[in-house]
Amino acid sequence: MSDENTTCSTAMVYDKKNPFPSTLKRRVLLNKEGSDKETLHLELCLAGSGLEYRPGDSLAIIPANSPQAVGQMLEVGGFDAGERVELKGGETKPLGEVFATDLNITGVTKNVLKKYNAFAQSEKLESLLDPDNKVALDDYLGGREVIDMIADFPVPGLAASDFCGTLRKQLPRLYSIASSLRAHPAEVHLTIAIVRYHSHGRGREGVCSTYTADRVDEGDTMPVFLHYDKNFKLPEDGDTPIIMVGPGTGIAPFRAFVEERAVTGATGKSWLFFGAQHSATDYLYGDEWERCLADGRLSRIDLAFSRDQAEKVYVQHRMLEHSAELYSWLSDDAVFYVCGDASQMAHGVHEALITIARNEGGKTREDAEAWVKQLKANKQYLRDVY
Helix, strand or coil: CCHHHHHCCCCCCCCCCCCEEEEEEEEEECCCCCCCCCEEEEEEECCCCCCCCCCCCEEEECCCCCHHHHHHHHHHHCCCCCCEEECCCCCEEEHHHHHHHHEECCECCHHHHHHHHHHHCCHHHHHHCCHHHHHHHHHHHCCCEHHHHHHHCCCCCCCHHHHHCCCEECCCEEEEECCCCCCCCCEEEEEEECCEEEECCEEEECHHHHHHHHHCCCCCEEEEEEECCCCCCCCCCCCCCEEEECCHHHHHHHHHHHHHHHHHCCCCCEEEEEEECCHHHHCCCHHHHHHHHHHCCCCEEEEEECCCCCCCCCHHHHHHHCHHHHHHHHHCCCEEEEEECCCCHHHHHHHHHHHHHHHHHCCCHHHHHHHHHHHHHCCCEEEEEC
């Protein structure tokens, strides 16, 4: 056998089963003092990973649960942190470690309740799980977590292994990438809203967002892998105009888009709509956007700060204020992007597009809906909503 064959090796592949330990290089709070929001800008190192992304892709983080959440679970459930439990695949670990890294110990679902009630045998829980009691079930699940379930329906002496079998695996969380790899070689940037709230007498927190905020220090690593999006991408032709609607953390991919277009020398016009609560405290990357406007990397920006006046103003309202120009851009084959909240914002933006088509194109509601549908079919209307 030749030396060439014996020295040949396969490069390490980092994915969901084998995440890359990425070092947190920098963490910056984007909101100013006095804001009700806590939004972080993270810069992570990809050097040596071989991982390459394009604007529009996402980074997945596999988080660890907080020590406080683990401690509360052990206490309320009467479990022993040192007891070894067997995981799928035959591996055994101490329960405290399993609670910390392997299982989702916060999120409670109908299926989790159903599995748990096999041991609890609770008539009240059985009633909640009745298909006819969907409203009551939704009400119970709203703002409650696993710890509430075991407190409300205790099972004295429940075996740790049986309890673990009722829970879901700890899943990765996806975040839209907020950087261009060409602009920041061997780095990936994220924009993360930290979730903290109070409900049913307990303080609650988003597992992954607080992991990045509280449990990983600069210089520490976190397990990550890339999630590729084939559709939410910049147009191949750099001359194509783009319209970007991204309130809140929905701004993330558009920072990547603008950076990428600047590095590649794209000449197409770019128009950004951004919204948040207050201009003084919540204008995410505001200084960057103003520089982009000044030097031509961004053609135009329209801002909607919902709480800065008596009547709430959102990005869809700004769209309607400039409906003639928006319709003209779209008629000139601009690509329209939306990123952010799926439940209300994305619907409001969609309705605004239909209204613009009716007002500026003289279309009936039916024809306006068909026009917007055609934009989607032409990949001229792209969404990354969650």
